[in-house]
Amino acid sequence: MRARPRPLRVGCRVWQELGLRGACREGTRGDTAGTRVVTEGTDRALRSPALPAGPRSRRTDRWTRQPRPALLGRRQPCPGPAEDGASPGRASLPASVGSGSSLAAGAAASPPASAMNGLSISQLCCLFCCPPCPSRIAAKLAFLPPEPTYAMVPEPEPVGSTGSLRGAAGRWKLHLKDRADFQYSQRELDNIEVFVTKSSRGNRVGCMYVRCVPGARYTVLFSHGNAVDLGQMSSFYIGLGTRINCNIFSYDYSGYGVSTGRPSERNLYSDIDAAWQALRTRYGISPENIILYGQSIGTVPTVDLASRYECAAIVLHSPLTSGMRVAFPDTKKTYWFDAFPNIEKISKITSPVLIIHGTEDEVIDFSHGLALFERCPKAVEPLWVDGAGHNDIELYSQYLERLRKFISQELASQRN
Numbered sequence: 001m002r003a004r005p006r007p008l009r010v011g012c013r014v015w016q017e018l019g020l021r022g023a024c025r026e027g028t029r030g031d032t033a034g035t036r037v038v039t040e041g042t043d044r045a046l047r048s049p050a051l052p053a054g055p056r057s058r059r060t061d062r063w064t065r066q067p068r069p070a071l072l073g074r075r076q077p078c079p080g081p082a083e084d085g086a087s088p089g090r091a092s093l094p095a096s097v098g099s100g101s102s103l104a105a106g107a108a109a110s111p112p113a114s115a116m117n118g119l120s121i122s123q124l125c126c127l128f129c130c131p132p133c134p135s136r137i138a139a140k141l142a143f144l145p146p147e148p149t150y151a152m153v154p155e156p157e158p159v160g161s162t163g164s165l166r167g168a169a170g171r172w173k174l175h176l177k178d179r180a181d182f183q184y185s186q187r188e189l190d191n192i193e194v195f196v197t198k199s200s201r202g203n204r205v206g207c208m209y210v211r212c213v214p215g216a217r218y219t220v221l222f223s224h225g226n227a228v229d230l231g232q233m234s235s236f237y238i239g240l241g242t243r244i245n246c247n248i249f250s251y252d253y254s255g256y257g258v259s260t261g262r263p264s265e266r267n268l269y270s271d272i273d274a275a276w277q278a279l280r281t282r283y284g285i286s287p288e289n290i291i292l293y294g295q296s297i298g299t300v301p302t303v304d305l306a307s308r309y310e311c312a313a314i315v316l317h318s319p320l321t322s323g324m325r326v327a328f329p330d331t332k333k334t335y336w337f338d339a340f341p342n343i344e345k346i347s348k349i350t351s352p353v354l355i356i357h358g359t360e361d362e363v364i365d366f367s368h369g370l371a372l373f374e375r376c377p378k379a380v381e382p383l384w385v386d387g388a389g390h391n392d393i394e395l396y397s398q399y400l401e402r403l404r405k406f407i408s409q410e411l412a413s414q415r416n
Contacts, residue, residue: 142297142323142340143226143263145256149180150231152194152206152258172196174208180231188238194230195282196258199274203254203261206230207278210248212241218312218407220291221279222250223272223298229257244403246291249283251275265300265339272301276309287311288415291407294319296364296390300340307348313411314353315403318361318390321368329365346376352414353379354406356399358388380410 152172174194176182182189193209208230220241224233230252237248253271254261261267279285292314294302299319306314323339324331334341346353353376357369366384373379383402385393393399 141327143253143255145253145263146227146229146232147179148231148257149177149229150234150257151175151177152196174234176231176234180234183235184238191238192234195278197274197278199254199261199267199270201254201261201267201270203267203271204259205254205271205274206252206256206258207275208234208237208248208250209279209283210234210237210241210250212238212247213245216241216245216247218245218289218291218411219247219249219279219283219285220244220293220315221272221275222248223292223294223300223302224250225295226297231257243400244407246407249275249279268297268301269304272305276305291315293317296320297340299342303342303345303349306351306353307345311351313351313406314349315406316353316355316369316372318357318364318393319355319369319372320364321371325368326364329367343371343375346372349376349378351378352406352411354402355379355382356385356393356402357382358385358390358393360387361390363390380406 153175155171155173172194174189174192176189191211193211195207196204197207199205222233222237224230230250233250237250240246241248251271251274252259253263254267255263259271276290279290280287287310290311292302292306292311294300294315295317297320299316302314302316303319319342320326320340321343322331322334322341324335325343334344355369355373355376357364357366359366361369369382369384373382383398385396385398388396
């Protein structure tokens with residue numbers, strides 16, 4: 001058994017190179033999901049890929065810290081920037097992430113007879129008994145697709161061409177909506193290529209390739225968090241890629257953005273398979289030049305893919321061991337019905353694994369990162385960010401420094 005590593009003491013200063021001139025914590029730990037950054041008149045190019053927490057409430061979702069809808073499985077409007085106090089420098093949910101008013105008025109208005117962990121008896125029955133399927137339960141708890149913040153518009157056919165270029169093999173143009181809050185100019189936007197591929201389960205999967213560095217050695221296959229889509233992540237991808245000298249390839253899960261289908265565990269695995277194949281065939285990138293990066297729920301498809309294919313490296317950002325262990329922290333073993341069993345797959349990974357976790361993570365406890373580190377035979381020196389929560393690790397300078405060292409030094413020495 002690997003000894004428990006001592007957390008690295010990381011300062012609370014914000015990345016100087018990003019031009020962020022000040023940072024502050026609002027309230028005490030536990031009141032917010034992370035540091036809110038004051039960025040008036042500063043460079044906000046590299047934004048956090050996670051979302052600020054909603055108001056502190058007893059009725060919150062363990063996965064997103066957003067107020068849980070009256071009926072699970074159907075989406076309510078979530079607090080926008082004016083409600084949750086999100087700062088200009090952080091990604092935030094749009095004012096509405098779903099149909100909102102589509103909930104039955106009677107169901108929303110009727111008070112619960114009794115509650116358990118913020119859920120009424122009827123809601124618990126709806127969650128666990130209708131139907132009693134672990135994947136359906138996991139989908140209700142773990143996924144919160146936002147209202148799409150982008151669209152893909154087919155580019156017109158060149159003059160004199162024959163046949164249609166529309167479809168998965170055609171060329172598409174990215175159209176970002178205001179909610180995407182893009183932080184760059186048209187020049188950077190022109191370096192983003194988007195297209196649609198198809199998964200083995202028949203879903204259309206939206207993909208994005210961000211050319212950050214000409215001739216980059218590595219391309220990062222990034223699996224994002226559970227409440228954002230490619231439009232919201234596009235600014236972060238540009239900023240991250242230029243600073244770690246990598247190009248970024250990402251995709252939207254089924255039911256997110258322009259991807260069709262519904263979010264589910266099985267679709268997560270087929271979605272990343274489709275993205276992996278598209279990255280290799282469309283761009284000709286070999287596995288030894290691909291770094292798999294998963295954040296939060298994105299660590300689930302990342303670990304699954306890494307357990308089946310060898311690649312350059314894997315980065316697990318705020319990973320979870322399994323769904324049951326997140327919902328019920330005292331769970332000691334993996335049951336047959338458990339969802340997202342990263343803890344059972346990580347020992348099969350044969351590529352170097354960097355695990356990053358905040359010691360004050362209020363969504364996925366720090367113990368998950370430790371458990372995966374101890375179980376992973378290919379783990380390198382981890383980054384335990386002292387005092388960081390689930391959504392603010394990127395604001396600590398050690399985050400970028402550790403990624404750079406891992407990619408530019410450790411991977412290079414292993415290849416030599």
